[in-house]
Structures are given as structure tokens and as C-alpha cells.
Amino acid sequence: MLLGAVAGLGRGVLDALTQLGRAHLLLGGILRGSGEVLRHPRLLGEQVFNIGVLSLLIVCVSGLFVGMVLGLQGYYVLAQFGAEESLGVMVAASLVRELGPVVAALLVAGRAGSALTAEIGLMKATEQLSGLEMMAVDPVRRILTPRFYGGVIAMPILAAIFSAVGVIGGYFVAVGLLGVDEGAFWSQMQAKIDFSDDVVNGVVKSLVFGVVVTWIALFQGYNTVPTSIGVSRSTTRSVVHSALVVLGLDFVLTALMFGD
């Protein structure tokens, strides 16, 4: 009984390590195929379209609402200290440093990551990947690498758009709705938000998230059990794993970047 539990635990750990190793080997394969992207820029363009452009609407709408909520909530807290002018700082700092990269990554994981996993998984289930292999075409290079770089390129752009739209949403609420002084809103923001520390770090964060989210999505798709249940499970796993890893990594990155 106890022995069985220990054996089960050991097997679980071994399985997890095997998966981890497999994921890294796949990433190695994807990166080795980088030259392919330069040779076929059109493939990359299609993936930037699939991952970036198709996620644009949801990112813009979410960004607008998140910014508006931040403006509203922030106002109630700051008004107690008579510091409504700092609303711009609060909105912009939260968006640029945290919410932009993180929420954009979560949205992309849900919108584009799951689609990537399902697409690759179905390609595997319908033997399209084997078919490519039999045509002496490496499916990792031809199918996965362009998608990987598409995600890595699209993510920081989506995060930047999310933050920018969010700041505008916060501006509408603060200045338009709550009557915060427009000049103070912008000038305090500009005085406190630093380009290299805040904006660049936010972009670096979203780049890391872009790598992680697309990597997880592609790995789950490539590693799927080629049945309909298998594909649906991998799709779920892709979103869940991406969300957990993004939030965990965000903590680590924040501690590294903003901790003095």
C-alpha cells in the first residue's frame, strides 16, 4: 500500500521530468529551425496574423475596461487622501508594469494558445505531421517554428496596445467622468513613470510571456494523444499551464525588476 503510493509518486515525478525534458528538446528543435522563418517570411506573417491580429479585438476591449475599472477604483481610494491627481500614475503604473503584460498573456493563452494547441493536435491526429515527415519536411521547423516566432512577436505588441488602451480608458473615467484635472493626470503620470524602468521592463515581461505561452501551446499540441479526447485535454492543459506559468513567472520577474 505504502510502497504503491511511493512508487506512484516516483512515477509521477519521473513523468513530469520526462515531459519537461521533452518540452525543452522541442524548444531546441524550434529554435534550430529559426533559419526557416527567414527563408519563408510569409509563414511568419500568417502566424502573426493568426495570433496577433485575431487577438486584437479582445485585447483592446479588455484593456479599455480594465483601465476604466482601475480609474474608478483608484479614484475612490485616492480621494480619501485627497490625492486624486495621482490617479494617472496609479492607472499607468499598474497597466504598464503588471496588468498589460499579464492580462494580455492570459488573453492570448485563451484566445490564440488554445487555438494553436488544437490546430497542432489535430494536425497530429489527422497524420498531417507524419505526412510532412514522409515528404521529408521537418514538421517542427515548418509548422512549429513560424508559430513560435509569431507568438513571440505578437505578444509584446498586444501587451503594449493593452496598456495604451487601458491608460486611455482610465483617462476617460478619471477626466471625463470623475472630473480629475487633465493636466495633473498626465503630468503626474509622466513624472513618475520611467521609460526604461517601467515601459521597457513591461515589454521584456511580455516577451518572456510570449515565449512561454506559445511554447506551452505548441508543446501541448505536438505532444497530444492523437484522439479527440486527447486534443481536447491538451487544449485545456495548454490554457491552464500557460496561466499558471505566466502568473508564477510574473512574480519572479517583478521581484527581479522592481525589487530594489
Next chain:
Amino acid sequence: MAHQIQYQTMARRGSGARHSVREQGVGSEEHPHPTPQVPTCLAASETDRVREPAPSGPAPEDAPIVRIRGLSYRRGSLVIFEDLDLDIRRGAVTAVMGPSGTGKTTLLKLITGQLQPDAGSIEVDGLEVRRLDKAELCRLRRRMGMLFQANALLTDLSVFDNVAYPLREHTRLSPTLLRKLVLMKLEAVGLRGARDLMPSELSGGMARRVALARAIALDPMMILYDEPFTGQDPISMGMLIQLIRQLNDAVGLTSIVVSHDVRETAGIADYLYVIAQGRIVARGTPAEIAEDRSDWVRQFMDGLPDGPVHFHYPAPPLDQDLRLRGAA
């Protein structure tokens, strides 16, 4: 894990010693093995069977295009193949038949190097598949076409682009020449008019013929058909049978058909292998197989509901099962 890898390498080193053949008489002398034939490893010699020395065989041109010797393959603890020997003759249609789940598709994947055997050797056109590096394997695969069970057409490309895909990947043809070639391939399968359709707009039979056109796009020396007849209506079945035979005879291809559709397969094959439980249970021309009296072959070929393979999945006696449940 480490143990398994060690076992594999030892078996690989020792595999040179297994190159003896019983019936065909193709000696290993004609195909000198790259590694010295010293079965010094204990593990390898343990798994080795003692065989009679190989008689000297015919000239290499007559050598089979695919030579499988002592092939073993396991998936986890499940044994798929155990010490399998199999030859595919050049220019012939060879069928590998057997019930579902006997690893027929696995066999094709082993031949094309998509899977690695646990032991034994697989030679394709004189090349030991497991020993090839990535580039060599690619070069070999360009000379092999494969028709997949699910057709494996790229869903986001049109029929034309699907057939053009391997040509675009591996050749530097001018667009006009490429167009001509693709149209000729499509003409061969009778679908020149369907070139602008997307795979989702094709019927099952048409999709299979497009996949076939793609498989022959690079003029391979050999085509592997994975269950070509499943899910086909009688008309497209007839078309496919005719196509497989025509392609084989007109272009001098070698064909391997893996199937459990007995009548259709036996109808076009020059030579048949029947495999079950990881072993070859019968081999020969369709006529010879038809004469085979063994129970198993008769049950499989004639589709009898009961025989060596039972209708019932193994279970305790029915009355015992029922009584037990009643008592509980």
C-alpha cells in the same frame, strides 16, 4: 531507462550476426554490414537465435527493396513485433494483412524510420534505416511515398498546392514546369478538374486520390499504402484498386499495401503476408494463401465469426458470472 538504452545499443552492435535468412537465401555477404560482426555482447547473443549459416544469395539487383530481419518492437510492455522477418520484392505489390491492432501501421512507420525498432534490422534499398542520420533519412524518404489512413492532406492548402507541396519543398522547378507536373499527377488520379478545391470540399475517395497524387509527386521508388480501402464506397474502392495496380505496373514502382480488407487486397497483391500477434502466420502468393489450411488463416481470410480468434473476449464462464452477481 538507462538499462533499455544500453540494451538497444548492444543489440544494435550484435545485430550484424542476425543476417541469416531462411527461405529467400539472400545472404548477408552481399550487404556487408557497417559494423564488425562480433556478437561479443552477452545481452545480444542471449536474444539471438541460433540459425543455420546463410547460403549465398542472388545478385543485389534482385535483392528485396525492403529487408526486415529479427525485428522486435514494443510499446511499453506490449509486444507489437517479435523477431519478425519480412521481404518486399522490387516492382511487386506486396500486401501485409492482419486484424486491427496488430501493428500494420507501426510496421510502415518502422520502414520509413518514423519509429525506431527495439531490435533487429530494417534495410530499405540497401540502407539500414535506424543507422541513417537526419539528412540521409530525408533523402531516403524523398524516394518513398506514403498514403496515410487519414490522407494527411494539409487542410489550409488547395488540392493543387497540396500536390505541389513536396515539389516546392525539394525542387527548384519553374512555376510553369511545376504546374505541368502537378496537373499531370492530378490527371493520373483523375482529379485535374478538382485542383482549386480545398481538402474539406473533397469526398473521402477524392481526398484519398489527391493524397495518392501527392505521394507520387516526387516519382518515388516505392509507395506505402496504409489501409487504403477503409471507409471507401465500392466505386472509389474500385478506382483505388485500379490506380494502385496501374501505378505499380506503369511506372515500375514497388507497392506495400497494409490492409485488413481481405478480398480487395488479395485481388491486387502479388505476394501476401498475414501477421498476427507480432508474428507472420502465413506468407505466399494469393493462390497459396487461398490453399492454406491453417485455422487461423482460414478464419481471417474467410471472415469466420469463431475460430482461433474467439468471438468472446476472455471472461469467466457466463453462469458463474451471473450467479456471482445474483449472490452479491
Next chain:
Amino acid sequence: MAKRQNVELMVGVFMALGIVALFFLAMKVSNLNLSAGGDGYQLTARFANVGSLKVRSPVTMAGVRIGRVEAVRFDKATYEAVVSMRIDAEVDSIPEDTFANIFTSGLLGEQYVGLEPGGSQDFLRDGGEIANTQSALVLEQMIGQFLFKKAGESG
């Protein structure tokens, strides 16, 4: 063909939007000063107490930001705080006898270094040190002194 051009156009629009968003974040939200950053020159000043002065706190002159605090470290020989500041390159005429104070913006606001120019004709160069400094005012000390004085007056 039409579809492919559409994809290219949309990707182009997408990238342009991204650049616009980044530009917005840089200029409107964070007021990116292109001359700032690694440029400028370094000055140091020693304080008996820096209060809650932090790295990146502003360095101002006449209320205008002319640089930022780069590092705050402790000198164990003199028991003083050594503050390194990076001053914008165009502000190249800070007199040698300039006075450095640590001020607080507002009652509870953050602390910054305020420079008051002296009358010297010699200017500080890269690596120079501001000799005249006044420490941060710590609120508790101020209140303590105030109460002590009041007590003295009444007593």
C-alpha cells in the same frame, strides 16, 4: 491572392498599432527623455542622513529636474551616506560651492535632492563632489525639537 494581401495588410496594421502604442507609452505616459539615461555626468555628495532618499529620486535645481540619484551607499569609515547623482549633460555649469539639500515634496511626499547654486566661477566636473550638504529633515526629530523648544520657552 486577395486573401493573402489582406493578411499582409492586417499584419502591417497590427505592427503599426503596436508601434503607436509603444510610442504613446513612451511619450505620453512615461515622458521619455531621449537625452537621459546613460548620458550626463556623475556627482557625489555626502550626507549625515539621507532619510528615505531612493535610487531614481529626482535631483532638482530651482525646482526643475536636472538629474536622478544613481546610487546611495554607506561609507563605513565616516559613517556617512554617499549619494551618487547623474546630472543631465546639458546642465554643465554647476558651481563648486553648490549646496545640496534633501527635501521632501509635500508633507508626506517622496524625498529628492535639491541643489542651490553657489557663486563660484569654477564648475563641478564628472566625478566631482558637492562639499556643502544638509541632511534630510526627519519628521520625528523636527517634532521632538519643536516640543523641546516650546517646553524651554514656557519653562
